[in-house]
Amino acid sequence: MAATIRRRHGTGFDLVMIAPALALFGLFIVWPAVQALVTSLHAEPTRGGGFVGVANYRDMASDPVFWIAMKNNVLFILCNLVFQVGVGTVFAALIDQGIRRGSTVIRTIIFAPLVIAPVAIGVIWAMLLEPNFGLVRQTFNATGLPFPRQGLLGNPDLAFASIVAVGAWNYIGFMMTIMLAAMQGIPRDLYEAARLDGSSPLQTFWNITLPGVRGALILCALIVVVGSFKTFELVYVLTRGGPGNTTQVLGTYIVEAAFQLFRPNYAAGMSVVVLVVAILFGSLQVWSGRRA
Amino acid sequence: MADVDIRNLSKDYGAARVLHGVDLSIADGEFVALVGPSGCGKSTTLRMVAGLESVSDGTIAIGGAVVNEVEPADRGIAMVFQSYALYPHMSVAGNMGYALKVAGRPRDEIRTRVAEAARILDLEALLDRRPADLSGGQRQRVAMGRAIVRRPKVFLFDEPLSNLDAKLRTQMRTEIKRIHRQVGATTVYVTHDQVEAMTLADRIVIMRDGRLEQVGTPEDVFDRPASAFVAAFIGSPPMNLAAGRLEAGGVRLDGGATVPLNLPARGLADAVGRRVLFGLRPNDIAPEGHGMDAAEPWEIEATVSAAEPLGGETLVFFPMGEGGDWIGRMLKPRALRLGETIVLRFDLARAHVFDAETGARLGGATHEDRTINQGGRP
Amino acid sequence: MRTTFIATTTAALLAAGVAGAQTTITFQDQGPEREPFNEEAIRLFEEANPDIDVEYAWQANEPYKTGIKVMMESNDPPDVYFVWAGSFANDIADTGVVSEISDSETRGDAWTRGASKGIVDQFRHNDGLYGVPAEIYTKTMWKNDAFFDDNGLEVPETLDELRTLCGRIREVDPLMVPISFGASESWTINHYLTILFQRHVPIETALADYQLQAPADELFTHPGYEKALEDFVSLIDAQCFNDGINSVTPEVGRTMFATELAAMNFCGSWCPPMFDDQGFAGRYSMFPFPRIEGAEGDQDGVLVGAVGYQVSEASDEREAALKFVSHLLSPEMAALRARMIGRIPSNNAALEDGDLAPMAAALLDMATSAPVSVPPLNTIVETSVSDVILKSGQDLVAGTITPAEFMDRVRAQARDAASRG
Structure with a gap:
C-alpha cells in the first residue's frame, strides 16, 4: 500500500503528508530545545546575561548537587525497574495463574492508585508518613516496632527508599495491568503443554510466560526508564529533594536552580543534559525494537 | 504394561455433570478413537486421562496404577494439542527437548533423543527453525515429535488434524498411523471426524451427552450400529432412516410403502406393532446393474429429487417415507433429470431396525458390542 | 506541581457606569492571610479611582516563592507584587524586571508619609529604590x-x-x-x-x-x-x-x-x-x-525582617500601579492592616492605641527596643x-x-x- 502511494505520488507527497506533524514537532519540541541550549550558553540574567560558552556545563561537572541528582536518577531507574516492572510482573503472573477467587477485586485495588494524580499521591503519603501522628507511626507504635527518630522522609537513609516505595505503590498496578493483558494473550494450552512436559511453575514462568510477554516487558521498562529520569512531582511533594539534598533528582534540582537559586540559564543547561540522556535511551529503545 | 483402565469416570462442573460414569479399557498398544459431536465429553475424558482436568468420581489407571492424583508429567503420557501448543520463542529442537531439559537430563541425551525423533518425523532439516517459520503440517509433526521424545507409554491426541487442509489431513493420517506402528504406544485419539476415526483406530468409542454410545471396531460400528445415533453419526453420507411401524409383513413407513422384512428371521416377531426407525446405508441402495450384490433385493420406483455427481459415482436423492430424502448410489453414473423415475434396488439383508423411542437396535443380524475387554488387534 | 489558590476581586460592577477608558492593574500577593485586608483596601481604592480596576490574586507561602519568579520571567508579569526585603527582592531587581521608584519617593507619594527610613532602605539596591515596605515581622x-x-x-x-x-x-x-x-x-x-x-x-x-x-x-x-x-x-x-x-x-x-x-x-x-x-x-x-x-x-x-511590594518594569500602567501602592501603604491603610489582619505595619508612626492587637504591640515594642536586629x-x-x-x-x-x-x-x-x- 505504502509502496503504491509512493510510486504514484513521489517523495513530495510524503513530505506533504508528514508536514503537519513535523511542524508541530518543530514548534513544540525542537524550537524549545534549541532555545534551552542557547539559554544554557549564556550567563544568568543577574550577571549580565552575556555569552559564556560551556561555562554552565563546567559548573555542572563540579556541582556536587548535580551529581547527587544524577546518581539518584540512575538509582531511581534501577529501583523502579525492580519494584514497578519486576513486582508488577510477578503480581500479574500470580493473578494470571494462581488466584481464582477475587482476582477482580485485587486488580482493582492494585490499579486504583494509578487514577490518582502523583501530587495527590504525594500529599496522601506525606500525611501517612507524618512522623508524629501519621498512620505509619501509629502502626509502628501499636506493634511496638521502633520508629526512626527523624521519621521516614526526614531520615536521609530512608527518605529515598520511601519515595521508591510510594512510587511503586502508585505504578505497580499500571505495570501489572499491562503485563497481565500481555500474559492473557498467551494461549492456555501452552501452559498445559508445559505442565505435561513436567515444567515447574517457576520454570514455566521463566521459559513460557516471560518470553511470551517480552514486548510488553520492554514497553514497561521504557516507560519506567523515561518516567524515572524525568521524575519530579513525587519527590517534590514528599521531600523537596531533602533532607538536605539527599533525595534531589534532576527534575527537582532544575526547578530549584531556576526559581530558588535564580539561575535559570544553569537550569536550562541541566535540562539539555536530561534531553540528551532521554534521546539516548529513546534511540536505544528504537534500536532494540528493530532488532526484535 | 501400559493399558488404560477407566472406571466409572465422572466429571462435574459445579452442579452440572458432563460425564456420567464412563467405563473403558484400552489395551497396551491399542489405538482407540473417541468420537462424537461437540460437547459429548470426548475431550473432557481425554484431558482427565492427561491430568489436565480433575476427576470428580471414578478412577483412571495407567499400567495398572491409579493416577487420579498423579501430576500430568508423571503419568507417562504425552499429548498433541489441536493448536499444537508449540512454544513460539523456542526452536524446533528446543520445543522437542523442553521436557527433557526441565527434567534435568544431560545435554547429550537430549540431543540424541531429539535427533532420533526428528529422524522418525523427517524434521532434521528444521531443528533450528522457530514455529512461526513452519507450515501447518510441519508444526503438526513437531508437536508429535515433542510427544515422541518423552517416550510416553500413552499418546493422547486432541483433534490433532482439524487445523489442516483436507489434503494435508489425509497425508498426516497416514503419518500418524505409521508412527503408531513404529512407536507402538497405546494411543487415545479424540476427533469429531468419523473418517479419521474409522481409518486410524483399532476401536472406536462413540460418545453422546457424556455417555458411551457404542464401543467397537470400525466394522462393528459401521455394520452393526448399536443405536440410530451411531448409525447416523458413522458413515458418509450417513445411514438413511425413516419412521414407521412394524407389521407382520415388514415395516410400514409413515405416509407410504411397506418394506417387506422377514420379522421372525430377524428375531423381531414379538415386536409387531412397535414404532421403529427403518435404516439402510446409501451403499445398499443402487439401480440394478450397478455392481451391488443384493442378498435380499427389493425394488422401488423412485423419483429423482436431486443428484450429486462425485466423479466415480453419483449420489441419488429421492423421497422415502416422511422423513425427507434418502440417498442411493449409482456406480456407473449417467446424466439424471430431476423428476425422472428410476428403479432402485434395496439390499434388505443389510437393513437396520431401531426402536423409535429409545433409538436402540432391534432384532438380530447384529451383536451389540459393549464388551469392555476386547483386545487390540496386532 | 503547586496548588494555586486564586481569589479575584472584580470591580466590574462598580465600574460599569463610568464612561471613559478603564485601566486595569494586576496585583499578586502571598496569601491567604492578607485577603480580607486587601479586598477592603482595593474596594476603597476603586471607589476613589473609578477609572482603575485592580485584579487581585494570591498564592500560598511556599508556592509563591517560586511562582512569583516564574511570573516575573513571563511576558505578562503582575503590575504590583509582594516580596521579602533583602536578597529575594534584590535578585528579582537584578534581572531588570523591577521598576525603580525613587521618583515616587521624591514627589512624596502617600506611602512616604511617616515611613521609617531604615525600613525603606531595605529596599534600596545598587543606588536605586526597588520597592515599598508594607510590614515588619x-x-x-x-x-x-x-x-x-x-x-x-x-x-x-x-x-x-x-x-x-x-x-x-x-x-x-x-x-x-x-x-x-x-x-x-x-x-x-x-x-x-x-x-x-x-x-x-x-x-x-x-x-x-x-x-x-x-x-x-x-x-x-x-x-x-x-x-x-x-x-x-x-x-x-x-x-x-x-x-x-x-x-x-x-x-x-x-x-x-x-x-x-x-x-x-x-x-x-x-x-x-x-x-x-x-x-x-x-x-x-x-x-x-x-x-x-x-x-x-x-x-x-x-x-526582624520586612516585606513589601515591587512594581513591574514591564507595567503598562506604571502611574496607576504607583497610585495603588501608595494607597495600599498609606498611614491610613496601615492602621486598617493592623486592625484587620493583626500584622505589624512598617509604617507604624501614625498608629493609634488599639489599632495593634496587644500581642502585636508587644512584638513591635520588642523589635524597636532591641539594640541589634x-x-x-x-x-x-x-x-x-x-x-x-x-x-x-x-x-x-x-x-x-x-x-x-x-x-x-x-x-x-x-x-x-x-x-x-
Whole structure:
C-alpha cells in the first residue's frame, strides 16, 4: 500500500503528508530545545546575561548537587525497574495463574492508585508518613516496632527508599495491568503443554510466560526508564529533594536552580543534559525494537 | 504394561455433570478413537486421562496404577494439542527437548533423543527453525515429535488434524498411523471426524451427552450400529432412516410403502406393532446393474429429487417415507433429470431396525458390542 | 506541581457606569492571610479611582516563592507584587524586571508619609529604590502559660536553662513536646540559625560575611558560627524537639503548640492570629529567645525582617500601579492592616492605641527596643550561600553532617560566590 502511494505520488507527497506533524514537532519540541541550549550558553540574567560558552556545563561537572541528582536518577531507574516492572510482573503472573477467587477485586485495588494524580499521591503519603501522628507511626507504635527518630522522609537513609516505595505503590498496578493483558494473550494450552512436559511453575514462568510477554516487558521498562529520569512531582511533594539534598533528582534540582537559586540559564543547561540522556535511551529503545 | 483402565469416570462442573460414569479399557498398544459431536465429553475424558482436568468420581489407571492424583508429567503420557501448543520463542529442537531439559537430563541425551525423533518425523532439516517459520503440517509433526521424545507409554491426541487442509489431513493420517506402528504406544485419539476415526483406530468409542454410545471396531460400528445415533453419526453420507411401524409383513413407513422384512428371521416377531426407525446405508441402495450384490433385493420406483455427481459415482436423492430424502448410489453414473423415475434396488439383508423411542437396535443380524475387554488387534 | 489558590476581586460592577477608558492593574500577593485586608483596601481604592480596576490574586507561602519568579520571567508579569526585603527582592531587581521608584519617593507619594527610613532602605539596591515596605515581622519564643504554671516551670533566660527545661518537660509529661518544630520547609531551621548566629557572632562581622564583603579567605571564619551550630544540635540532643523535624511541616509545628501538644514554639509575629484561630487565644505568652553566656554576639538581639511590594518594569500602567501602592501603604491603610489582619505595619508612626492587637504591640515594642536586629539569613545572605545554609540545615538535623562540615560547605560556597561575584 505504502509502496503504491509512493510510486504514484513521489517523495513530495510524503513530505506533504508528514508536514503537519513535523511542524508541530518543530514548534513544540525542537524550537524549545534549541532555545534551552542557547539559554544554557549564556550567563544568568543577574550577571549580565552575556555569552559564556560551556561555562554552565563546567559548573555542572563540579556541582556536587548535580551529581547527587544524577546518581539518584540512575538509582531511581534501577529501583523502579525492580519494584514497578519486576513486582508488577510477578503480581500479574500470580493473578494470571494462581488466584481464582477475587482476582477482580485485587486488580482493582492494585490499579486504583494509578487514577490518582502523583501530587495527590504525594500529599496522601506525606500525611501517612507524618512522623508524629501519621498512620505509619501509629502502626509502628501499636506493634511496638521502633520508629526512626527523624521519621521516614526526614531520615536521609530512608527518605529515598520511601519515595521508591510510594512510587511503586502508585505504578505497580499500571505495570501489572499491562503485563497481565500481555500474559492473557498467551494461549492456555501452552501452559498445559508445559505442565505435561513436567515444567515447574517457576520454570514455566521463566521459559513460557516471560518470553511470551517480552514486548510488553520492554514497553514497561521504557516507560519506567523515561518516567524515572524525568521524575519530579513525587519527590517534590514528599521531600523537596531533602533532607538536605539527599533525595534531589534532576527534575527537582532544575526547578530549584531556576526559581530558588535564580539561575535559570544553569537550569536550562541541566535540562539539555536530561534531553540528551532521554534521546539516548529513546534511540536505544528504537534500536532494540528493530532488532526484535 | 501400559493399558488404560477407566472406571466409572465422572466429571462435574459445579452442579452440572458432563460425564456420567464412563467405563473403558484400552489395551497396551491399542489405538482407540473417541468420537462424537461437540460437547459429548470426548475431550473432557481425554484431558482427565492427561491430568489436565480433575476427576470428580471414578478412577483412571495407567499400567495398572491409579493416577487420579498423579501430576500430568508423571503419568507417562504425552499429548498433541489441536493448536499444537508449540512454544513460539523456542526452536524446533528446543520445543522437542523442553521436557527433557526441565527434567534435568544431560545435554547429550537430549540431543540424541531429539535427533532420533526428528529422524522418525523427517524434521532434521528444521531443528533450528522457530514455529512461526513452519507450515501447518510441519508444526503438526513437531508437536508429535515433542510427544515422541518423552517416550510416553500413552499418546493422547486432541483433534490433532482439524487445523489442516483436507489434503494435508489425509497425508498426516497416514503419518500418524505409521508412527503408531513404529512407536507402538497405546494411543487415545479424540476427533469429531468419523473418517479419521474409522481409518486410524483399532476401536472406536462413540460418545453422546457424556455417555458411551457404542464401543467397537470400525466394522462393528459401521455394520452393526448399536443405536440410530451411531448409525447416523458413522458413515458418509450417513445411514438413511425413516419412521414407521412394524407389521407382520415388514415395516410400514409413515405416509407410504411397506418394506417387506422377514420379522421372525430377524428375531423381531414379538415386536409387531412397535414404532421403529427403518435404516439402510446409501451403499445398499443402487439401480440394478450397478455392481451391488443384493442378498435380499427389493425394488422401488423412485423419483429423482436431486443428484450429486462425485466423479466415480453419483449420489441419488429421492423421497422415502416422511422423513425427507434418502440417498442411493449409482456406480456407473449417467446424466439424471430431476423428476425422472428410476428403479432402485434395496439390499434388505443389510437393513437396520431401531426402536423409535429409545433409538436402540432391534432384532438380530447384529451383536451389540459393549464388551469392555476386547483386545487390540496386532 | 503547586496548588494555586486564586481569589479575584472584580470591580466590574462598580465600574460599569463610568464612561471613559478603564485601566486595569494586576496585583499578586502571598496569601491567604492578607485577603480580607486587601479586598477592603482595593474596594476603597476603586471607589476613589473609578477609572482603575485592580485584579487581585494570591498564592500560598511556599508556592509563591517560586511562582512569583516564574511570573516575573513571563511576558505578562503582575503590575504590583509582594516580596521579602533583602536578597529575594534584590535578585528579582537584578534581572531588570523591577521598576525603580525613587521618583515616587521624591514627589512624596502617600506611602512616604511617616515611613521609617531604615525600613525603606531595605529596599534600596545598587543606588536605586526597588520597592515599598508594607510590614515588619519578628520572631520570638512562645509558651503555654497553663502548662508552665501548673508544673512550676520557669521561663528560661539562658540556653543552658532552656536545655534543662526540655529535660524537665519530658519528665513531667512524656507526651508533651518541649518545642514543636517543623522543618520540611527549611526556612524554619534558617530562623533558628539566624538568631543563634546573631548571639554568637558580632553583627559587623556577620553582615560582612552575609553580603560577601569581607575578604574571600576570611568569609564565615568566625568561630561563633560553628558554636551556634553546636548549640542548635545540642537542643536536638536535649530532646527539645518533636520527632521527624525534617518531615514535619511548619503548619503542623504551629498547630502542635496551639493544640497543647507542645509547651513552646519559636514563631513569628504572624503566628498569634493563627494560634488564636485554633482556639488558643489568651492562653499563651511570648518570651525572648534565651541569651547564651559567653557568646560574642549581642545577647538581646532580635530577628526582624520586612516585606513589601515591587512594581513591574514591564507595567503598562506604571502611574496607576504607583497610585495603588501608595494607597495600599498609606498611614491610613496601615492602621486598617493592623486592625484587620493583626500584622505589624512598617509604617507604624501614625498608629493609634488599639489599632495593634496587644500581642502585636508587644512584638513591635520588642523589635524597636532591641539594640541589634537582623533579618532572616535567607533574605540577607547571598543566594547561593543561603541555599547551602538552607540545605545543610536539614542535614544537620538528620545528623549526617557535623557543624564543622556545615561551615566547610558554607565557606567553600562563599569563596566560590565571591570569586564569581
